[in-house]
Amino acid sequence: MKSYIKQNKILFITTILVSVISSLGYVFMAILLQQLLDIAVGKDIQQFIRTVLFSIFYFAVLGIFLYLQSLLSKKVICKIMCQIRSDVFQGTVYHSIEDFNKKNTADYISIITNDVKMIEDNFLLPLFEVVQYTVIFTASFLLMIYFDIIVTVCVIVAIAIMFLIPSFLGKSLEKRQKKYSSKLADFTVGLKDILSGFEIIKSYSMKRYVIQRFSKENEETIRSKYSVDRLLALNEGISSFLALMVQIVVLFLSAYFIITERITVGTLLGMVQVSSNLANPLVMIFTNVPKIKSIQPIAEKMQNISQYSLAHSQKEHISSFDFCVCTKDLGFSYDKHKEILNEINCTIEKGKKYVVIGKSGSGKSTLIKLLAGYYSDYTGTIKYDNRELNLLDRNDVAQLSSIIHQNIYMFDETIQDNICLHEDYPQEMIDKVVMESGLYEFISELPEGLLYQVGENGANLSGGQKQRIAVARALIRNKPILILDEGTSAVDMQTAYDIENRLLKIKNLTIITITHHLRKELLEKYDEIICMDHGKIIEKGTWNELVSNHSLLFFS
C-alpha cells in the first residue's frame, strides 16, 4: 500500500495538510467558546460584537477547509483504488495460462471487486480518519493541559486503559478478516458457477438445488462477515464506553473546580468541548487501527497478483520460429499422481502439416497445449529452434502460435471486433481471412455484415459460425504456427473439409490439427499423422505409410 501512497504523494500530502489545518481549526473552537462565555458572564458588549465578527470569519474559513479536506481525501481514495484495480488486473493478464488456471476466474473477480472495496473501507478511509483524529487528539490534549493539568492527568489514566483494547483484538480481527475475504471469493466462485450453467439449470429443473446452494453459501459468507462485525462491535462498544467516561470525568471535575474557584465557567465549557474532541477521536483511532492492521493479508494477496509480471520477466526472448519444435522424452501430469503424457518424442517442422488422432482422453489436447507453452511443469524437453521452452519468455512463445480450442470464447461485440480483437488490420486482410475461414457466405447474408453483434459469448451464433470466426481470428494474426484442437468439429463434414483444405494450402504455415474426422481425402494431405493412445505416441507417418502398416484400422 505504501507504494500507492508514494505514487500520489503530492495529492496525499496536500490532503494531510488540509486535514491538519481543518482539524486544528475544529479544536481551537474551544478557546472561542471559552472566551465567548467569559465575555457573556463579564457582560462586555463591545468585546462580544468583536468576537461574533471574528467567529463568522473563523467558521467560514473552517467550512471551506472541511469541504476541501473531504473532497481531496475522496480524490486520493478514487485514484488509489483505480491504480490498485488496474495493477491487479494487469498482473492477472500477465499471468501465464498455467498460473492463471491455478485459481478459479471468480477468485480474480472477487479480488478485483470485493477485496479492493475492503481496501477502501478498511485501509484508506480509516487511514485518513486516523491522521485527522490524531491531530485533533494531540491539539485537544495540549489545550486541555492549558485549561487544567489535574483534569488532564485524570483523562490520561482513562486513555491508557483505552490503549490496551486494539492490542487485544487486533490479531483475531486480522484472522477473521482473512477468513471473510476467502469466503467472499468462494461465494463469487459459486455464484459464477451457478450463473454460467443457467441454461442447464432451466432445462433440468435445478432451481430448487441452486436456490438451496446459493442460500447456504450466502449464509456462510454473511456468518463470516458477522464474526468480523461482532469483534468490531466489541471494539467500538468498549471504546465508546471509555470515551464517555472521559467526558464524564472532565465534566464532574470541572464542575467541582468551579465550586472551588480554580477555573471559570468559560473554561468549563472549553474543557467539555475539548474532552469530546479527546474522547471521540480516540474512539475513531482505536476502532480504525485494528481495521488497518487487519487488511495486511488481503494487501499481500493483491500484491502477489499485481507484481506477477516483475517476477516473471527474467526469461530469454524469442521473436521467430524458423526450424522446428522438438520434444524429447516428454512427460506430463496435471496433479503429480496420474501420468497423462509419457515419453513423447516428436518433431514439428516449420511449414509442415501435422494431424494428431487418438481416442478421447489419450492426451492429444494436453500435448498441443504443452507445445504451445501452456505448462512448464513437464519432464523431458520441448525445444523451439533448439532453445528450451522453459527458458523462454512465455509471452513471446504465445506470439508464435494461434490455437483454436473446442470451446471458443466470443466477446459480446461485433464479428469484426471478434476477428481483429481491437487491433488495426487493413480491410483487404479482413476480407482475405473471411474467405479463408469460410465465413463469407454467412456474413454476406447479414444486413450488418461484419458489424453483426454476436451476443454474450457468441449466443447469437451457431457453433460452426463461432469456429469459423475463431479460424479467421487466428489467420489474421499471421503467426507461424496454427493449432486446431478439433477446431472444425462443429461444422458439417463438407465445410470442415473445405476449411481445412484451404488452410493446408497456406505455405509456410505450420499446422497441427487434432481431429476425430478420419477422412482419407483430408488425412492424406497431412505431412504426418501422429497416433496417440494412453498418453503415448503409438505410431506416426504419412497416410500411405500408416495404411501400409494397417495402423489406421485401429481407429476405424
Ligand SMILES: Nc1ncnc2c1ncn2[C@@H]1O[C@H](COP(=O)(O)OP(=O)(O)OP(=O)(O)O)[C@@H](O)[C@H]1O
Ligand atoms: N486441466 C486438467 N486437469 C486435470 N486433468 C486434466 C486436465 N485436462 C485434461 N485432463 C486429463 O488429461 C487426460 C488427457 O486429456 P486431453 O484433453 O489431453 O485428452 P484428448 O485426447 O484431447 O481428449 P478428447 O479427444 O476427448 O478431447 C484426461 O484423462 C483428462 O481427464
